[in-house]
Amino acid sequence: MDQAGLFPALAMTRWIQFASVSIMFGAALFWTCIDMAAPRARAATARLLRVAALSAAVSGVFWLAAILVNMTGSASAIFDPATLRLFFFETPFGAIAILRLILFAAVVLIAIRPWSNRVLFSLNLLVGALLLISQAWLGHAAEGGAMTILVYCVHVLSAAAWVGSLPPLVFALAELRGLEPAGSSKQTRRVLSRYSVMAMVAVGLIVVSGAVNAGFRSGFSPGRFLGTDYGLVLLVKTAGVIAMLGLACFNRFVIMPATGIASTGDEQAARLRISVTLELALGVLVLAAAALLGITPPPG
Amino acid sequence: MKSFRTLLLAAVVGLFAATTAWAHAFLDHAVPGVGATVQSSPSELELSFTQDLVPAFSGASLASAEGGAVATGKATVNAASPSVLHVPLGQKLKPGVYVVNWHVVSVDTHRSTGSYKFTVAP
Numbered sequence: 001m002d003q004a005g006l007f008p009a010l011a012m013t014r015w016i017q018f019a020s021v022s023i024m025f026g027a028a029l030f031w032t033c034i035d036m037a038a039p040r041a042r043a044a045t046a047r048l049l050r051v052a053a054l055s056a057a058v059s060g061v062f063w064l065a066a067i068l069v070n071m072t073g074s075a076s077a078i079f080d081p082a083t084l085r086l087f088f089f090e091t092p093f094g095a096i097a098i099l100r101l102i103l104f105a106a107v108v109l110i111a112i113r114p115w116s117n118r119v120l121f122s123l124n125l126l127v128g129a130l131l132l133i134s135q136a137w138l139g140h141a142a143e144g145g146a147m148t149i150l151v152y153c154v155h156v157l158s159a160a161a162w163v164g165s166l167p168p169l170v171f172a173l174a175e176l177r178g179l180e181p182a183g184s185s186k187q188t189r190r191v192l193s194r195y196s197v198m199a200m201v202a203v204g205l206i207v208v209s210g211a212v213n214a215g216f217r218s219g220f221s222p223g224r225f226l227g228t229d230y231g232l233v234l235l236v237k238t239a240g241v242i243a244m245l246g247l248a249c250f251n252r253f254v255i256m257p258a259t260g261i262a263s264t265g266d267e268q269a270a271r272l273r274i275s276v277t278l279e280l281a282l283g284v285l286v287l288a289a290a291a292l293l294g295i296t297p298p299p300g
Numbered sequence: 301m302k303s304f305r306t307l308l309l310a311a312v313v314g315l316f317a318a319t320t321a322w323a324h325a326f327l328d329h330a331v332p333g334v335g336a337t338v339q340s341s342p343s344e345l346e347l348s349f350t351q352d353l354v355p356a357f358s359g360a361s362l363a364s365a366e367g368g369a370v371a372t373g374k375a376t377v378n379a380a381s382p383s384v385l386h387v388p389l390g391q392k393l394k395p396g397v398y399v400v401n402w403h404v405v406s407v408d409t410h411r412s413t414g415s416y417k418f419t420v421a422p
Contacts (some may be wrong), residue, residue: 070409070410071354071405072357072411086357087356090355090356091354091356091357093407140324142407143352143407143408297324298324
C-alpha cells in the first residue's frame with residue numbers, strides 16, 4: 001500500500017481518536033469542576049462518554065494498525081507475527097503501543113459496564129488523560145527530550161479540557177432552559193462563571209504550550225514555516241483556535257452579563273447555546289487540523 | 301443549510317488533501333555521497349538522516365544501473381549514532397554506476413523512502 005493512499009485513513013483515524021479522547025477527558029473534567037444539580041445533563045454526558053469511549057477504542061486500534069501498515073508499506077503486516085513482534089518489542093514506541101492496547105480494553109469495559117455516573121466520569125477522566133499523554137510517543141514529540149514530551153502533554157490535556165467540556169456545557173444550558181426564568185438566568189450565570197475559570201486556564205495553557213511546540217518544530221524560527229505544508233496546516237489550526245477564542249470571549253463578556261437582564265434573558269440564553277455549539281464545531285475542526293499536523297513533516 | 305454542509309465537507313476534504321509528502325526522516329548526506337564518483341570500491345554505505353531511526357524497520361538495498369541486485373550485508377544502526385544507517389558491502393564493487401534504495405522509519409513512527417546513485421570509477 002502506498003503512503004499517499006494510506007494518508008487519508010491515518011488522518012481520519014487520528015481525528016476520530018483525538019475527538020473521542022478529548023470528549024472522554026474534557027466532559028468528565030467538566031462535571032468534576034462544576035458542581036450543579038442537573039440530572040438530565042449528567043445523564044446525557046454519561047451516554048456521550050460511553051459512545052466516545054467505544055469510538056476511542058476502535059479508532060485507537062485502527063490508528064495503531066495504520067501506523068504499522070505505513071511503517072512496513074504492507075497491509076498484511078498487521079497479521080504477520082514476526083512483524084508484530086518487531087513492532088511491539090523492537091521499537092521505541094512498542095511499549096507505548098502495548099500500554100494503549102491495554103487502555104483500549106479498559107475503555108471498552110468502561111463503556112459497557114453499568115457504572116454510576118460518578119465512577120464513569122472518574123474513569124473517563126483517568127483513562128482519557130493516559131491516552132492523551134501516551135500519544136506523545138506516537139508523533140513528532142517523540143523526536144525531542146523530556147521537555148518536548150511535557151509541553152506536548154500540557155497542550156493536548158488543556159485542548160481536550162476546552163473542546164471536550166463544551167458538550168456537557170451545551171447539555172447543562174439546555175436543561176437550565178426548563179427552569180422558571182429567574183432561576184434559569186441565575187443558574188446560567190453561575191455555571192458560566194465556573195466554566196469560564198476552567199476554560200481560561202485551559203486556553204492560557206493551550207496558547208503558551210502551542211507556541212512552544214511550534215518553536216520546537218521550527219527551531220524557534222517561525223519564518224521556516226513559510227511555504228511548507230506544515231506551515232499551512234498550522235495556519236488553519238491557529239485560525240480555528242482564534243475563531244474559537246473570539247466566540248468564547250463573546251460568550252463570556254457579551255452574552256453572559258446579558259443573561260441577567262430580565263427582559264432579554266431567554267433570548268440571550270438561546271443565543272448562548274447556539275454560540276457554544278458553534279464553538280464546539282470549530283473545536284472539532286481544529287482537532288482535524290491537529291490530526292493532520294502530527295503526520296505532516298515539520299520544516300527541515 | 302445543505303450548501304453549508306457541502307462547504308464544510310469540502311473544507312475538511314481539502315484540508316486532508318493538503319499534504320502528500322509526509323515522510324519525516326530525510327537523507328542528510330551519504331558516504332559515498334549522493335551522485336559522487338569514488339576511485340575505489342567502498343567497504344560499506346553510510347547513510348546519515350535528519351532524525352534518529354528505528355533499526356528494526358530501516359534498511360537499504362543496492363542495485364547496478366541496469367537494475368541487477370547487488371548483495372549486501374544487513375543494514376545496522378549504531379546506538380552511538382542512531383541517525384546513521386550502515387550497510388556493509390562484503391565484496392568489492394566493480395567499476396560502474398550503482399543505485400542505493402533506502403527505506404527508514406524514524407522514532408516518530410513515520411516511514412520514508414528514497415534512492416540515489418553513485419559511481420565507482422574505472
